[in-house]
Amino acid sequence: MSIRLSAITRGKVLILLLAIAAVAFPLIHDNDADIDSAANAAAYATLALGLNIVVGFAGLLDLGYAAFFAIGAYAYGILTSFQVMPHWSSFWGPFDWLDLVQRMPQPGGDVVHFTVSFWIMLPVSALIAAFFGILFGAPTLRLRGDYLAIVTLGFGEIVPIVVRNTDSLTNGAAGLNGIQAPSLFGFNFGVDALPYYYVAIAMVALLIFISVRLRDSRIGRAWMAIREDETAAMAMGVDRTRTKLLAFAIGAAFAGATGTFYVAKLQTATPEMFGFPVSVMILVMVVLGGMGSVWGVVLGAAILQLLQSWWLPDLSSWLHILGNGLNIIWLQQVDLTHAIELIFGLILVLMMLYRREGLIPATRKEPELDVMQQHAQVERGTAIALSGLHHDGDATLSVRGITVRFGGLTALNAVDLTVPSGGVVAVIGPNGSGKSTLFNTITGLTPADHGTIRFGDDDITCLPPHIILRRGIARTFQNIRLFNTLSVLDNVLIGQHARLRTGPLGAVLRLPAARHEEATARAWATEIVSIFGNRLLPRLTQTVSHLSYANRRRVEISRALASRPKLLLLDEPTAGMNPAETLELAEQIKALHALGVTILLIEHKLDVVTRLADTVIVLDHGEKIAEGPPDEVRRNEQVLRAYLGRGALARATADA
Amino acid sequence: MTAGGLLLQQLINGLSLGAMYALLALGFTLVYGILELINFAHFNVFMVGSFVGMWTLQAMGLKGQTVILTGLPLAGALLMALIVTMVASGALGVAIERLSLRPLRNVRGPAAMITTIGVSYVLFNVVLLGVGADAKNYPNPLPPVTWTLGDAVLRLREALIWIVALLLMLALQMFVQRSRLGKAMRATAQDPEAARMMGVEVDRVVVIAFFAGSALAGAGGLIFGLYYNFTSFIIGFTAGLRAFTAAVLGGIGNVPGAMLGGVIIGLIEAMGSQFIAAAWTDVIIFSILVLVLVFRPAGLLGRVAPNKS
């Protein structure tokens, strides 16, 4: 008989076992050199965790990550070595009293020797590195992914060069020597491997904890939303620049703290330690373990470090023995550690070609629904219960004279449009008539060349997308832009991003306020999804890419509704649905309208338009050619010609 | 030496460097133009090219600095080395594309770029492990002919670099502008979907771009060896990054832009060493890279393309 533990319990047991193994390792295996290697592995694991936040969570390929490692390293190195030694004056007295500096007698007059404690510098270096993360990130993060990679590579090159050339501060290429080792309660760590090992695994444990907490919070969801689809994320209220900067800063902070640890252990810091190859090595760790996978990158770092310091040397010495036995000269001399970078290269290529998700994929496959769940009676949902959607504000949208040009092409030409508060307006028109451009312009994704857009009493013409969402306009996309690797629940939760407040600190500490907010958000998400009855409810934890087309449409509408919009923009909501599903959705939209949500929709199916809309607006070649009640517009000859072509016009006339 | 002569001499130095960077930048530009992919493997295709050139010259009996040729034998040996190097490098580029990049053509995100970093590492380390880390004495069959221009000296090898680079770039420009394949290439760069619908074989265009870009990088590698009289496994990274900066500065995806960018970067390097300090040249160049990307991502000659995403 077997006892089946729940997945969560099993996970906890596994973590506990790992923790015990990590703590007990030096006691079982009493070899300083190996403990030292293990401490290095742990230090690289912290770097990999930091880069994972930037590359794995937020999807920003950073090729100069080692720059932040360098900044943290030099911050500690300069403040604890003999490089910078100003003359002693009474100014330094208080610092001496605080143990931050030491008065050192010198023949030419006493000097100041900085001796800032390692324990103070750990968080301080993290902050300094985070500051530089923001400094480097702010002007560059709006660049596209591949350009960003190159700019970060540029920064990664500049930092070591600046370090090499500012001799007075950093001792140039010779590097800082005699960096102070940490000490705790009078015990100096010195060159003993053991205390460094414990500090390193404590740092790994802490950073794993922070990574997991951030990942499972509002912040982590926003990062992944940006990674999956930047445009959709912005339209769902995620502030792109802030969110990216936060990832950059937190990733840099991890590297800064690790830099301090690393040079404290090595007691030396040179510019060579922080070049491009180091950035690549950390990237290899992340790629090997799995981008976005917290446990994966730790495993990746451990494997690569141990490969370098244990397995390859051991394998080499076995080959030497074999070579001695067989009397083969080159076998006696082969040194596999020289091939480590070749192995890095091969890992990058092979992982990208054959296992992009890494050794431990970030998103595990949810169990498929069983047959019972698949065939459960489909219940139609209703929006009646959604009292949370009700609001009193003025939701009048008025678009005046909007013109949008792409190069020589005029996508919209002086279009006027009014959606009265509480109304339903439909926009129809042939393909390429400018309907989606109109939506993009209203939601701030495409800037208008002329004209104004007002919502309620406010001018929202050139506001960024996430602000427009906060004012109460949410939308769906014609070609469904969900966050594909995330679950249904997470997608809907991102819709609430702008309404939630939890910051990084709240997310990590899970303060009562953050917990309460998260619980409320989940309850609201479930409530929203229940408009669609049990079509989505049983699939809440499934990855959206596994859903049917119609269900993905429903998720997208739920996501938009989650932000409690006053005005909902639906871009062909029923596209790809069969007639029964179309009818069902139309009913549900009607129910939403009954709750007071103002609706602007693009739709091709005229029966849906007729059923829902009070007013229909017809666009053709970027110009408004008709406006009026559905029945009236349906008979408009110009519309029929533009929209349906001549044949249909003839048929329509005949029908009439 | 007068200030004018000095300036002229640094101009000569800068143009020689620039010609090399331009050859290398063209490969980035061709591939980026079509696939929107930054190809880090290109750095080390250049490096491998310089070794292939060295081995070819050595195979013809040219070793060290002592065997000097003139006239037809010189032209023949150089042409032979150039052709072998370009074909071998081009083939290497095509192999990289087929084996490691084509399977990732439609994968979203940084996968392809990460792969090129991996390939670059593989090339780098295979050469390192194969031939060792020390600098190699590059065969130099060129006679020490120099011309004096005022105070400045123009050596035969500099003149040769300019001529070869210019001819290769003209050939490429002709190819891209005039030939059927070149037109297909430009069409694919503008809109791959539309090009495919118009009957352009995109795979073939990509292969040609990789071949041409890598062959030019190989030629750059050979020229590097002849110019500096050494080669080593390490030359790819620094030259590659500068060439990439050149491509971005000129407007990535733009063939004349890459040439212009290369020359500008070469001149900045020469003048920077003269008037600022050699140690800060890299910082200047990378600052230019960052500033261009942030403030004028389309570069000097590029047009701002409508957002494809």
Add this chain to the structure above:
Amino acid sequence: MTGLVVSRRTTLLMTAAVAALGSSARGPLARAADKTVSVGVNLSLTGADADSAKRMENGAIMAFDEFNAKGGVNGYKIVLVPYDDGTATSGQYDPAQAATNARKMVADRATVAAIGPQMSGAGKAMAPILSQGGLAIITPSSTNPDITDPKYAAQYRPAGKPIYFRTVATDAYQGPYMANFYADVLHVKSVYILDDSGAYGVGLADSFQAQAEKKGIKVLGRDRLDPKAADYTAVLTKIKSLNPDALYYGGVLQAGVKLAKQSYDIIPKVIKGGGDGAYGPEMLTAVGAPANQGWYATIASPHVTDDAKIADWDKAYTKKFGIGPDDYAVTTYDAALVIIAALKRITDAGKVPTREAMRDAIQGIKVDTLQGPVSFDANGDLTDKTISIFQIGQNKEFPDDDMRQYKYIGVAPSS
């Protein structure tokens, strides 16, 4: 039979367990007997200085092999544990790798003394760690004076006692003596100075510059080369425009090779020289004639490889390794002799050769070596401070890559 079905996950776990066990029983080379001590030898075996490093390592191998072949001393034998502080990514020595190696040596309890490093930049990173570990190291070629200078004791020997010994003189003599040679023998009036931005190169160039100014040589300028860059023509063009009599280069061969080639093109007539960083087979193989002709180089030890009295040793070395020794192979061999002598002295007294005992014995040693009698002053520096000068010229008797292409000029003037 369900019990025998092994799932994939179980296999994975088992593999991991086996790997873990394997790692805890690591190291196929078990220490044979208690009476074997280890000596760590840290050189730059990867990168631009690998050729010299190999010749030096051979020197140590030869000394210990001879010692062990004679049966050791008082039952003690020596195992040589090689360390490489060169990395492919830096293309030469890497201080971080050197520091890591120092930590490994300290962590290995069997290691009682060490030889190395080859490079001063590595030495600066290693010294503080070795000091805390109480492990004495004898460098056969690193010449930067700071490491042993008592002024920097807090930095390089935080534990107090000197642990960094040398079988060579330092750049406190190498640079200045060369400046004397430039001024008094070559009658140089103006000089341009370059360094390769490494610890050794900067220090050497600084010490040369100070003495050159003292000797009345006009220093026209100073520039710093990036050892990884390919192109130095711009800076050489600048030098050409200043028209100096001579060029002095402080640095090692990664930049040196390129500098020699390009300076031959641009400033062929200027006198060129460097320290022991310019003394290496790569100047002969990678630079080649004619660019390397006329270059001066120094070494911080007496020149002995041409001496008749070590001809037999030279022959044995060449026979054993297939390449000839250079002078730093001699100083490495001498360093090994010092360690052997220290081991003998301790064990003769019936004591255990601990690290501390070894350090103290080395400090007080007086031993006859190939380069002559070796003893150390209170800071660990060699008492004898001979600087030898060479010039590259073509010697048709020997192959192009033979170190005898460096023609011995003489001992550098000390004032």
